[in-house]
Amino acid sequence: MKRVQLFEFEDFSWFPTWLRxxxxxxxxxxxxxxxxxxxxxxxxxxxxxxxxxxxxVDLGSGSGGAMPEVLAKLQQREGLGDVQLLMTDLYPNTTFxxxxxxxxxxxxxxxxxxxxxxxxxxxxxxxxxxxxxFHHMRPAVARAILKSAEENRQAILIxxxxxxxxxxxxxxxxLPLSLVIVMLMALLMTPFVRPLTCQQxxxxxxxxxxxxxxxxxxxxSLPRMYAFQDIDELLKGLGGNAYTWEKGHxxxxxxxxLGTYLLxxxxxx
Numbered sequence: 001m002k003r004v005q006l007f008e009f010e011d012f013s014w015f016p017t018w019l020r021x022x023x024x025x026x027x028x029x030x031x032x033x034x035x036x037x038x039x040x041x042x043x044x045x046x047x048x049x050x051x052x053x054x055x056x057v058d059l060g061s062g063s064g065g066a067m068p069e070v071l072a073k074l075q076q077r078e079g080l081g082d083v084q085l086l087m088t089d090l091y092p093n094t095t096f097x098x099x100x101x102x103x104x105x106x107x108x109x110x111x112x113x114x115x116x117x118x119x120x121x122x123x124x125x126x127x128x129x130x131x132x133x134f135h136h137m138r139p140a141v142a143r144a145i146l147k148s149a150e151e152n153r154q155a156i157l158i159x160x161x162x163x164x165x166x167x168x169x170x171x172x173x174x175l176p177l178s179l180v181i182v183m184l185m186a187l188l189m190t191p192f193v194r195p196l197t198c199q200q201x202x203x204x205x206x207x208x209x210x211x212x213x214x215x216x217x218x219x220x221s222l223p224r225m226y227a228f229q230d231i232d233e234l235l236k237g238l239g240g241n242a243y244t245w246e247k248g249h250x251x252x253x254x255x256x257x258l259g260t261y262l263l264x265x266x267x268x269x
Contacts, residue, residue, distance in 0.1 A: 001139065002164060002227040008217040011136060017093060022200050023214045024063045025193040026186055027132075031066045033189075036161055039250045039258050040066060040131065041073040043157060045080060047127050051155055051265060054083055055126030059117045060133035061087035061110070063096050067131065068108055075107070083107070086124055088115035118144040120152035128156040134262075135160060135225040142226065143234050146264065150243045155265040159250060163260050164225035171223055179215045186211035231262055242268045 010020050031037065044056060056074075058067050064087055071085040087100065088111040100110040115123055117130070118141060128149065134142060149156040190196070190204045203209045226234065231247050239245050245264045249257040 001230045001233060002168075003135075003139075003225065003230050004168060004223045005138060006220040006224055008136070008220050008224070009213045010217055017095075018199060019203070019209065019213065021063055021095075022197075022203065022210045023217065024065065025200065026189050026210070026214050028065060029189045029192045030185075031161065032069070034161065034258065035252055036258070037066045037069040037073060039252055040070045040129075040159060041077070042253075043159065043250060043261055043263075044070065044127065044129065045074055045077050047155055047157060047263065047265065048074070048083060049079060051127070053127050053155065055086060055124075056083065056129055057086045057088060057124050057126040058129045058131065059088055059115065059123070060130055060136070061089050061096075062133075063093070064100065064110075065131055067129070068100075071106075071108060084126075085109070086111055086126065088123070090114050090116060118148055120148040120154050123154070125154075128154055130156070130158045132159065132161055134158045135221055139230075139234065146234055146238060146245075149264050150238050150241075153243065153266040156263070158262040159259055160225050160261075161259040162222055162225065163249075164222060164227045164230075166222065168223055171219075175219060178219050182215035182218050183208070183211040186214050228260070242266060 009015050010023065047053070048056070056067070056071070061067065067085055067087060071083065074080045074083045084107040086109050092110065092112060092114065097110045097112055100108050111124070120128070137145065187204065190200060193200055200210065204211060228247060235245055243264065244267050245262065247262045248260070250259045250261045252258050
């Protein structure tokens with residue numbers, strides 16, 4: 001496989017939840033600047049309409065990421081006004097459960113118990129999504145997720161906002177410069193974080209713990225992503241049996257590529 005198994009700080013159970021949240025806040029700002037929500041809305045809307053689904057079940061949601069914004073955009077599309085979003089995680093955070101479950105009129109909810117993405121038989125019905133999280137899965141787990149989706153005849157959309165196409169030795173060569181650039185980006189993006197807390201400010205500008213961890217995780221995620229040839233390897237033996245897999249580059253409205261996707265769906269009811 002082209003993918004390599006580097007570590008990211010947010011993968012460790014000992015990594016502080018507040019620090020993980022602060023890093024996620026920066027990712028949300030970056031995604032808004034890049035227009036990720038519009039790209040996801042187009043991808044998800046297509047599947048919901050074609051498969052006549054009215055709920056998105058996001059796997060590995062963390063603090064929600066871009067999905068609440070995506071839901072709002074989906075509900076503005078014709079025929080999707082009643083779409084619901086259920087966010088889930090293997091380790092759901094009580095803070096975000098309370099945040100998203102206090103007002104169910106917005107059709108957003110956070111599942112209160114653990115959801116294992118490798119066992120689709122126990123996951124609530126709806127289009128399953130994994131947004132910028134599939135690269136965290138080791139090959140055996142990634143394969144299990146895809147296999148379970150097909151065996152349980154559930155539609156799944158996997159999206160990564162970047163692509164693993166740089167030779168590994170070039171990545172290592174450019175890493176020092178890349179880390180500095182991303183740290184500087186963190187300093188520039190922080191004022192746009194909402195809500196902007198004292199904790200986010202202190203550990204960005206006075207004690208730059210957030211920029212350091214954010215820069216490493218952002219750069220380490222690139223070689224961890226599954227390249228298209230890796231996806232082909234994960235899918236060996238899958239497909240057929242009235243289930244189809246499709247992969248490709250996600251595109252913005254102007255046709256510019258923005259990330260990659262893998263879509264699996266049953267071709268018959």
